[in-house]
Every structure is written in C-alpha cells, then in structure tokens.
Amino acid sequence: MRERVVLDLARLPLHGTGAASVTWWGTLAFMLIEGTGFALAIAVYLYLMSLATTWPLDAPPPDLLPGTLVTVILVVSVVPNVMISRWAEQQDLRKVRIGMIVMSALGVAPLIVRIFEFPALNISWDSNAYGSVVWILLGLHTTHIITDLVDTLVLAALMFTRHGDNLRRFGDVQDNAMYWNFVVTTWLPIYGCIYWIPRL
Amino acid sequence: MTADAAPDTRDADVERTHLTCTLAETWKTPAGFWGALSTVDHKIIGRRYIFTAFVFLALGGVLAALMRIQLAQPEARLLGPDRYNQIFTMHGANMMFLFAVPVMEAMAVYLVPLMVGTRNIAFPRLNAFSYWIYLAGGALLWIAFALDMGPDVGWFAYVPLSGPQYGAGKRADIWAQMITFTELSALAVAVELVVTIFKQRAPGMTLDRIPVFVWAMLVTSFLVIMAMPAIMVASTSLILDRLVGTHLFNPAEGGDVLLWQHLFWFFGHPEVYIIFLPAAGMVSTMIEPFARRPAFGYLALVMALIATGILSFGLWVHHMFVAGLPRLGESFFTASSMTIAIPAGIQVFCWLATLWDGTLVFKTPLLFIIGFIVTFVIGGLTGVMVASVPFDTQVHDTYFVVAHFHYVLVGGAVFPLLGAIHYWFPKLTGRMMSETLGQWSFWLIFIGFNATFFPMHILGLQGMPRRIYTYQPDLAWHGMNLFVSLSAAVLIAGFLLFFVNALRSARYGEPASDNPWDAPTLEWATASPPPSYNFAMIPVVSGAQPLWNVEGALPVAEGLRTDRRELVVTSLAAAEPQTREASPRHSIWPLWAALATTVMLIWSIFSPWAVVWGSIPIAVTLIGWFWPKGTPEDES
Numbered sequence: 001m002r003e004r005v006v007l008d009l010a011r012l013p014l015h016g017t018g019a020a021s022v023t024w025w026g027t028l029a030f031m032l033i034e035g036t037g038f039a040l041a042i043a044v045y046l047y048l049m050s051l052a053t054t055w056p057l058d059a060p061p062p063d064l065l066p067g068t069l070v071t072v073i074l075v076v077s078v079v080p081n082v083m084i085s086r087w088a089e090q091q092d093l094r095k096v097r098i099g100m101i102v103m104s105a106l107g108v109a110p111l112i113v114r115i116f117e118f119p120a121l122n123i124s125w126d127s128n129a130y131g132s133v134v135w136i137l138l139g140l141h142t143t144h145i146i147t148d149l150v151d152t153l154v155l156a157a158l159m160f161t162r163h164g165d166n167l168r169r170f171g172d173v174q175d176n177a178m179y180w181n182f183v184v185t186t187w188l189p190i191y192g193c194i195y196w197i198p199r200l
Numbered sequence: 201m202t203a204d205a206a207p208d209t210r211d212a213d214v215e216r217t218h219l220t221c222t223l224a225e226t227w228k229t230p231a232g233f234w235g236a237l238s239t240v241d242h243k244i245i246g247r248r249y250i251f252t253a254f255v256f257l258a259l260g261g262v263l264a265a266l267m268r269i270q271l272a273q274p275e276a277r278l279l280g281p282d283r284y285n286q287i288f289t290m291h292g293a294n295m296m297f298l299f300a301v302p303v304m305e306a307m308a309v310y311l312v313p314l315m316v317g318t319r320n321i322a323f324p325r326l327n328a329f330s331y332w333i334y335l336a337g338g339a340l341l342w343i344a345f346a347l348d349m350g351p352d353v354g355w356f357a358y359v360p361l362s363g364p365q366y367g368a369g370k371r372a373d374i375w376a377q378m379i380t381f382t383e384l385s386a387l388a389v390a391v392e393l394v395v396t397i398f399k400q401r402a403p404g405m406t407l408d409r410i411p412v413f414v415w416a417m418l419v420t421s422f423l424v425i426m427a428m429p430a431i432m433v434a435s436t437s438l439i440l441d442r443l444v445g446t447h448l449f450n451p452a453e454g455g456d457v458l459l460w461q462h463l464f465w466f467f468g469h470p471e472v473y474i475i476f477l478p479a480a481g482m483v484s485t486m487i488e489p490f491a492r493r494p495a496f497g498y499l500a501l502v503m504a505l506i507a508t509g510i511l512s513f514g515l516w517v518h519h520m521f522v523a524g525l526p527r528l529g530e531s532f533f534t535a536s537s538m539t540i541a542i543p544a545g546i547q548v549f550c551w552l553a554t555l556w557d558g559t560l561v562f563k564t565p566l567l568f569i570i571g572f573i574v575t576f577v578i579g580g581l582t583g584v585m586v587a588s589v590p591f592d593t594q595v596h597d598t599y600f601v602v603a604h605f606h607y608v609l610v611g612g613a614v615f616p617l618l619g620a621i622h623y624w625f626p627k628l629t630g631r632m633m634s635e636t637l638g639q640w641s642f643w644l645i646f647i648g649f650n651a652t653f654f655p656m657h658i659l660g661l662q663g664m665p666r667r668i669y670t671y672q673p674d675l676a677w678h679g680m681n682l683f684v685s686l687s688a689a690v691l692i693a694g695f696l697l698f699f700v701n702a703l704r705s706a707r708y709g710e711p712a713s714d715n716p717w718d719a720p721t722l723e724w725a726t727a728s729p730p731p732s733y734n735f736a737m738i739p740v741v742s743g744a745q746p747l748w749n750v751e752g753a754l755p756v757a758e759g760l761r762t763d764r765r766e767l768v769v770t771s772l773a774a775a776e777p778q779t780r781e782a783s784p785r786h787s788i789w790p791l792w793a794a795l796a797t798t799v800m801l802i803w804s805i806f807s808p809w810a811v812v813w814g815s816i817p818i819a820v821t822l823i824g825w826f827w828p829k830g831t832p833e834d835e836s
Binding site: 001002003004005006007008009010011012013014015016019020021022025026029030032033034036037040041044047048051052057125126127128129130131132133135136150154158163 | 210212322323387390391394395398399400403425426428429430432433437440441444445446447448450453454455456459462463466714715725737738740747752753754755756757758759760766768769772777778779780781782819823826827828
C-alpha cells in the first residue's frame with residue numbers, strides 16, 4: 001500500500017514516566033488483579049463470619065500488639081516512600097539511592113514483626129475455618145510484602161550500578177513506590193478484619 | 201555492535217527498500233532452536249498459542265467422541281464409571297481452560313497489535329512466559345490423564361467431592377494446579393492486551409475508532425482481571441484444605457461447601473463472556489468486508505460489549521438455584537440473568553441490520569457468521585429459559601443444560617472462531633484457505649452440530665441426567681442417543697475437514713495478497729504474513745475504517761529509530777503521540793522463569809515446602825529477566 005508521511009515522531013522523548021509509561025499501566029493492572037484477590041479473601045472472611053454463631057470460632061481475638069506495630073511501620077513507611085517517588089521524578093540519583101536503602105529497611109522491618117504476628121493470632125490454621133481464613137489473609141499480605149521487598153532490593157542494587165542514572169530506572173522507582181503504597185493500603189482493611197471485627 | 205555504538209538512524213533517513221531490510225534485521229527473531237525458545241515476537245507466540253489451543257480442541261474432541269460412543273447404546277461397556285468420570289472432567293476442563301479462553305486470547309495476541317498499528321505487544325517477554333506456562337499447565341493435565349491420575353471431579357470440582365474427605369489421591373490437586381497455570385497465563389495476556397490497547401494505538405486511533413474486536417478484547421481482558429482471581433482464590437483454598445488441613449470448605453469446622461460454588465461461579469459465569477465477547481468482536485469486525493459496509497451501530501455494539509461485561513458479574517448465582525438460597529437472591533439473579541439478554545440482543549440486531557443493508561459476499565467466513573447468529577440465538581433463548589427458577593429447577597443437571605451451554609459456547613464462540621480462522625488465515629500464514637473445503641466443513645459442522653445438540657434439549661426434558669456413564673434400556677432414551685452419537689460423527693467429520701483444510705492450505709494454499717478481502721482494518725495494511733516489525737512506518741488513523749477512509753496513500757508517521765526496537769506510545773483517549781518506547785529484545789529468561797514456576801507448582805501438589813524453596817529459583821529467573829543488559833536506555 002502506498003504511504004504518505006503526515007506526522008513526525010522524531011522529537012518525542014525516549015520513555016515516559018507515570019501515565020505515559022507502559023510499565024506504570026502494567027503495574028496498575030497487576031494491582032487491580034491483586035486488589036481483587038484481597039477483596040475476595042476479605043469476602044471469604046466475612047462470608048464465613050456470617051455463617052458462624054460465634055466469631056472468632058473457639059479462640060480468643062488476636063493479640064493487638066504485633067499487628068498494630070506492623071500497621072504503624074507500614075503507615076510510617078509511606079512518608080519516605082512518597083519522598084523517594086518525588087526524588088525519582090526529579091531524577092535525583094543520590095537521594096534516590098539513599099531512599100532505596102531506607103525503603104529496603106522498611107520492607108524488612110514489618111517482616112520481622114510479622115514473625116511474632118502469626119502466633120499472636122491465638123489459633124492455628126488447621127484448628128477451624130476461622131483459623132484458616134485469618135492465616136490466609138495474613139499469609140497473602142505477607143507474600144506481597146516479601147515480593148515487594150525483593151523487588152525493592154533488586155532495584156536498589158540496580159540504582160547503584162551504571163544502569164541507574166536514566167529515566168526508565170527512575171520510572172521503575174516511581175512504579176515500585178506506587179506498588180508499596182498499594183501493599184500498605186490493602187493492609188488496612190485486612191488489619192480491621194483480623195484485629196477489630198472480632199472485638200466488635 | 202552495541203546500541204551505544206550504533207548511529208542514531210531514523211526511518212526518514214533511509215530509502216524504503218533499505219528501511220525494510222534494516223527493520224527486519226532489528227526486529228528479527230534469531231534463527232534456530234534457541235531463537236524459537238527465546239522469541240518475543242507476538243506473531244510467533246500468537247501462532248504457537250493458536251496451534252496449541254487447536255491441538256487441545258482436537259484432544260477434547262476425541263474425549264467427546266468416546267463419550268458419545270459410550271452413550272450411543274444403553275448399558276454399553278466401552279467405558280466404566282471411573283474412567284467416564286475422568287473423561288467428562290477432562291473434556292470440560294480441557295475445553296474451557298485449555299481451549300476456549302486461551303484460543304481467544306491467542307487470536308488477540310496475534311491480531312491486536314496489528315489492528316492497533318503497533319510493532320509488538322506490550323510486555324513481550326511476559327507474553328512469552330504466558331505461553332510457556334499455558335503449555336506446562338496443559339501438559340500437566342494430559343500427562344496426569346495418561347497416567348490414570350486425571351481429575352474426575354467435574355470441570356467445576358465441587359467440594360466436598362473434590363475435598364480431602366472424598367477426593368482421595370492427587371486427582372483434584374492436579375485439577376487445582378492446572379487452574380493456577382492457566383489463570384496465570386490468562387492474566388498475563390489480559391494485562392498485555394489492556395496496556396497495548398490503552399497505550400500503543402496508532403496516532404489518531406481515538407476511542408471511537410478502535411476496531412470492535414479490539415474493544416471486545418479490552419472488555420474481555422478486564423473480565424479476566426476481575427473474575428479470574430476468584431478461581432485462583434478458590435483453587436488455592438482447595439489445595440490448602442487438601443494439603444495442609446485448612447477447613448475453608450469443611451462444615452464440621454465452620455467452613456462451607458457453598459462458599460466453593462460462590463467463588464467458582466463468580467469466576468465461572470464471567471468465563472462464559474470471556475469466551476463469547478471476543479467472538480462477538482470477531483463477528484462485528486469480520487462482517488464489514490462481507491457486507492461491504494461498516495458495521496451498523498458502532499456505538500451500540502461497543503456499549504453492548506461493556507454492558508455485557510458489567511452484567512456478567514451479576515449472574516453467578518443462577519448456577520445455584522437448586523442450592524437452597526434465599527428467595528430474594530433468586531429473584532435478583534433471575535432478573536439480572538434475563539437482563540443480559542438485552543445487550544446480546546442489541547448486538548444481534550446490529551449484525552442483522554448490517555447484513556440487511558449490505559451487499560453480501562458469501563464466502564466461508566460469512567457462512568460461519570450466519571451459522572453463529574442462528575445457533576447463538578437458540579442458545580440465548582434457552583438461556584432466558586434456564587434463568588427462570590421454576591424451569592431451572594426442573595431441568596437442572598439434565599441434558600437440557602448440556603444442550604444450552606453447547607449452543608452458547610460452540611454456537612456463540614466456536615462458529616465465529618472458525619470463521620475468524622478462515623478470515624485471518626492469510627494474515628496468519630500468507631496463504632488462503634480453500635473455499636470449497638471451507639464451505640463443505642461449514643455445512644458438515646452446522647448440520648452435525650444442530651443434529652447433535654438440539655435433541656439433547658428433548659433428552660433433558662425427558663429427564664436424562666448429565667454426567668451419567670450409561671442408562672437403562674427401558675428408559676426409551678436410546679433412539680435419540682443413537683441419533684445424537686451418529687450426528688456427532690458428522691460434526692467430527694466437519695472438524696476433520698477444517699483441520700485438513702488449514703494444514704493443507706498453510707503449505708499449499710493460494711498465496712494471499714496484503715488485503716485479499718478488501719477489509720478496512722489496519723492489519724490488512726501490511727504484508728501477509730506481516731514482517732517481524734509489523735509496519736515499516738507507523739500508520740496514522742483518521743477514521744473507524746482506516747483502509748476505507750483513506751483515498752490513495754495511507755497516512756503514516758516517521759521519526760522512529762531503525763537500529764533498535766522502537767514503538768510509539770500514545771495517550772489514552774485521543775491517541776496522541778507521547779513517547780518513543782523501546783520494546784524488549786528476545787530473551788531465554790521467560791522460559792526459565794516458566795520452568796521454575798512449573799517445578800514449584802507441581803512440587804507443591806506434594807509438599808507445602810515447595811512454595812518456600814521453589815520461590816528461590818523463580819526469583820533468580822525473574823531477576824535475570826528484568827536486569828538490564830544493554831537496553832537502549834542504559835546505553836544512551
């Protein structure tokens with residue numbers, strides 16, 4: 001087919017960030033998938049609760065301290081997370097490197113507390129359906145912290161190499177920060193389900 | 201030579217003959233076995249996906265034939281009850297999870313980038329990973345079946361039958377992990393398609409200029425994204441109940457068996473539309489060249505697709521009308537089930553109006569379109585019938601339902617798909633399918649299908665239950681069952697003829713021109729089959745039928761580099777150019793990642809520790825996959 005040129009793309013930037021980046025949209029799509037998974041897991045919790053005569057089933061409510069401590073760490077982590085996203089937008093490599101180290105540490109910290117959180121549920125996963133669903137909720141969220149931590153560690157290492165100082169990597173840092181915000185946000189309704197609904 | 205050392209060569213600087221050579225070199229898949237394993241070209245992966253899905257269709261067809269031979273006579277002894285249970289389970293699971301959904305996504309993997317005028321799908325390495333995972337999931341199911349370990353709990357795997365109390369051995373675990381494989385694959389493709397459609401459309405392809413098939417795949421992808429987590433939650437919960445002793449579905453410990461049905465059908469009903477909507481999109485796109493006019497009611501067609509997608513989430517309980525749910529819930533789901541007939545009807549009337557006002561070209565694809573409209577309308581009407589609680593209570597789990605869903609799924613999806621294969625075959629292979637064999641196969645399939653499945657409505661009304669491996673002679677079902685089985689032979693002959701036509705034409709068919717149907721969408725603006733780079737110059741779109749809207753020459757854009765893989769990223773609604781994006785090169789890491797995932801998933805059928813230890817090689821392969829190795833951004 002014959003062609004006629006009507007548009008010049010030569011001056012377009014190579015790679016964009018935020019909504020101009022395909023990676024950003026991909027991250028958003030995976031957040032939608034995982035968010036749906038979280039919502040369904042919470043629906044399972046509420047469904048089983050609606051069938052039960054007492055809730056929790058044959059167990060005291062979970063101890064508040066470890067779960068609340070994780071919540072505090074996660075909420076506090078949003079502050080450096082937002083800052084690192086801004087530094088990445090400004091393409092400030094030095095600050096981004098520092099921020100990635102901080103965020104790596106803030107990814108490890110809730111995992112350490114979570115080691116104490118599982119026993120604090122006061123029930124085993126194989127005791128009854130209540131035990132099963134709270135372990136699944138906590139396990140599902142823990143998996144997300146671990147995967148994002150691995151992602152953050154790899155990206156942090158990458159930012160200290162010659163590959164770090166370019167727009168695409170700064171975009172990756174922003175997307176990683178967006179995903180961490182998602183991990184924090186999804187924890188809040190789960191925290192409410194596990195720790196506060198049994199106390200209502 | 202690294203990208204760093206390469207000169208900044210733009211397409212505008214190069215003569216046309218030299219340009220295509222340069223682009224072919226830049227976008228090529230390496231030759232040989234290694235190239236085949238590491239390719240990220242959406243066309244190669246798409247063709248592979250389509251071929252594999254049709255292999256699974258053939259295998260599922262063999263199982264269907266076995267069932268029909270068994271049921272042709274009362275008290276037949278070809279299959280015992282255990283093997284029959286495996287066979288109907290395998291048939292359903294295979295057709296739904298390994299054929300119907302993957303083949304629609306496979307068609308989209310091949311066609312969508314071409315139809316939106318881009319050079320590759322978004323996240324091409326994820327695309328390669330999705331194919332390997334799909335292949336591994338299919339292999340798991342069929343190898344298990346060959347080893348007499350195939351699942352035998354129905355394609356829906358209802359608990360408690362599939363739970364630890366009744367489902368001994370590993371059959372139900374294999375079903376559950378096969379689900380995980382195929383859902384991973386489907387979700388990956390859905391993400392790729394959404395991003396490709398949102399961000400990689402040709403400049404000027406605004407929302408009201410997107411081909412209807414692409415719209416259909418966009419809606420379908422969102423259905424996949426929103427519905428498939430439900431089946432993943434369900435299948436993972438089932439594995440946990442079976443492997444580590446959780447009690448989610450165990451009523452004795454506070455669990456609930458109906459929870460399984462809610463989760464399964466919250467996925468399972470949208471699944472029907474995940475299969476049907478792409479087919480509807482194919483029809484709306486294919487109908488244009490064979491009616492010689494744009495499809496009637498573009499906006500209505502697109503709105504109907506979106507409405508169907510939304511409504512499909514409000515129907516799942518109509519699979520559970522006999523499960524003893526509250527009356528108010530039954531009323532709500534009856535109403536919503538009937539409501540979904542409205543957007544389906546809108547589409548049917550748009551297609552009829554297109555045909556009515558068109559100048560019809562009676563080639564094989566149009567025959568399949570007409571066959572689709574007839575069979576789908578029958579399936580839709582029986583769908584309205586079973587949406588009614590009193591009627592459903594009578595025919596539930598009878599052959600009436602078997603007839604209904606085959607009319608919807610085969611009539612509603614396979615007929616358009618076969619038409620689509622004939623229609624896009626030139627773009628897939630560079631050759632035309634035989635028209636004579638095509639028309640013969642259509643009539644055999646159309647007659648064979650209706651003669652096979654229409655009598656099942658009557659068998660169902662006479663009370664013949666589903667999933668029985670035999671029946672007594674005094675029930676007077678044998679005459680019609682024999683007729684159904686003989687008709688199935690006609691149907692199978694039609695499919696065999698289709699396969700012969702496709703395989704023969706791929707090698708010996710008449711060479712196809714770029715646009716043999718004089719079709720209006722962008723995939724026909726490039727060669728048949730398309731070169732590795734899809735388009736030498738990115739098209740610029742000025743109407744909903746780009747090739748019919750231009751007079752003379754196709755408007756194109758220039759300015760992309762030729763020495764490395766660049767494509768253009770555009771804005772979400774207006775499709776205005778935003779950036780030039782580097783598309784990843786071939787890589788073996790998606791295959792390694794798929795293999796590592798496969799080992800972990802199969803191992804986890806036997807030990808929960810597989811999730812812990814199996815995650816480590818997956819993480820290693822993913823780091824290898826994502827770690828930059830001379831990408832243009834790192835070199836520039």
